[in-house]
Amino acid sequence: MAANPVIPALGRRLFLSLAGAGTGVAALTACSGPSTGGNSSTTAADLDFKDVRPAATIDFWSNHPGKSQDVEKAMISKFQEKYPDIKVNLVTAGANYEEIAQKFQTAQAAKSGLPALVVLSDVWWFRYYLNDSIIPLDSLISQLNVPLDDFRTSLVNDYKYDGKQWALPYGRSTPLFYYNKDHFKAAGLPDRAPATWQEFAEWAPKLKAASGAQYAFMHPALAGYAGWTLQNNLWGEGGAWSKDWDITCDSAESVAALQEVQDSVYKDSWAGVSSKDSADDFAAGLASATVSSTGSLIGILKSASFNVGVGFLPGGSKAKTEVCPTGGAGLGIPSGVTREEQLAAAMFLQFVTEPENTAEFSAATGYMPIRKSADMTAVLAKTPQIKTAMDQLAVTRVQDNARAFLPGADQEMAKAAAKILTQKADVKATMTELKTTLEGLYTKDVKPKLKA
Structure with missing residues (x-):
């Protein structure tokens, strides 16, 4: 491998972008998930959610990065005030990224018990993609009018591959x-x-x-x-x-x-x-x-x-x-749950990544505010050290x-x-x-x- 790398002299960013242009991914362009949810599980042909009603209940698996359990509970409460017909169950699925990944893999193998939304770390999301375990979010992003251009570019681009968006940033850090x-x-x-x-x-x-x-x-x-x-x-x-x-x-x-x-x-x-x-x-x-x-x-x-x-x-x-x-975690939606659950999960994902909520999450944990428009004035007045982390983002490396x-x-x-x-x-x-x-x-x- 060292003498003859498959993609010579190709940086990660370029590799990702070229893969999206069709230069080099075999068996990865079809995003049909494994058959884990009966006839209602997602396939490549039915990622259109316009006639789908969101599920009444979904599970959100988290390891509470940055000791964020309390702020996660608070965001769920606010979400359910806005969408009283959707209940979000916060599940502690592990103490760290590895434990939550192992639990997710176990559920994938068992073809049961999958969450609708899951925390996935910087070193785990790509294998989920390789295994068709998560869905591309593009159609949901379009339907829900999620403004990708307001996300911090380097953070949201970390989840782009094969021309699609596979997760959105959540607890992102350096x-x-x-x-x-x-x-x-x-x-x-x-x-x-x-x-x-x-x-x-x-x-x-x-x-x-x-x-x-x-x-x-x-x-x-x-x-x-x-x-x-x-x-x-x-x-x-x-x-x-x-x-x-x-x-x-x-x-x-x-x-x-x-x-x-x-x-x-x-x-x-x-x-x-x-x-x-x-x-x-x-x-x-x-x-x-x-x-x-x-x-x-x-x-x-x-x-x-x-x-x-x-x-x-x-x-x-x-x-x-x-x-x-850079590092940390994003949020992805499994392929093996129903479209109803996927839509509800996307609505919750949209909510927790809104500017006000990402500022609140940052204030509670120290993680990066993932939205450019997030008003960090009050947060920085209370915790000015967060600005150092934000400033360092400009000199990070892939x-x-x-x-x-x-x-x-x-x-x-x-x-x-x-x-x-x-x-x-x-x-x-x-x-x-x-x-x-x-x-x-x-x-x-x-x-x-x-x-x-």
Whole structure:
């Protein structure tokens, strides 16, 4: 695969747009869902909803990203005031994106118990598309007059493929650099995020000496999307998990980047690795800084007993900007439920993504306001740190294909990171092994559904 990628020199954005123009997707243009709902389940021929009445009851599966259960309940109440004939059941379908994905896959296999609307993460939606598990939203968007041009372009475009819209953004985020302002002041450091990881490495001994914290920095829990946040370290040193479909996690640049991360834990001893949630560890004062999702912002501000600072992710020796990935989750509609349920789900999806509601969701969680017209004045007056996350969106970078498109790759990246950061494994050998695994995922699960 590395020597002969199926789509050479093709960036993800270009790959998506060309696929929509008919350049390379085999067996993917027909969007007929699996027969999971009897004669009333959706097929490619009946995605016309003009004569459909919305279902009286639908299930909405969520893992409540950013501890959003309360705001989700509030939005459901407001929706049912507007549409009293539609009841939305909020179902806690998992504690994280992986758990909700596994539950959804189980329901797909059983051909029963599917939700009408489901939270799907940045690394799961594409496999649902490959498996015809979700429907394109275009006809529903048209019928309900959803203004796609008012959604933040980079966020809504992440769910475009084969010329269609497969989900709408929901709990969308970037990683942020969080730091303890009090610790930084005590160490005589500037009140800002470091420009590069090399600069932070110079600051770290001063932080440890002055703050009394166990660590200057807490690496995110490896099971908590290490493949996502480590893209920042890789990109800063000119590395990546992949370049287009060419797996590059074992390149000299990638190995050098991850060696620096390992050295922060073992050789230089200024960083720890969170066992559960680095945001909670940071808020508890165990470390002077961490990297975590913007969706952790409100929780950190509520929990911390110190002044919290936020900043852009640091760059590296090779790149100092555009080293931050987007991420988070969208909302999709399964193909195996009735058109009545799909229409009701789309109405609820339209409602929760309206400007007022996305501003409310952002205020409650710290996630990005997904609509351009969302009035964030009151939110920013109360939580000005959210503006840093919004500003960083302008310098984000599309995630590597290997993480976003290869089924199961994120878990494999986390396993590799665990070997490097908790077992002190040889970085080059671990990345060589990971490359073999990722190429296997590509060859087995993606390549058969693409054509040159």
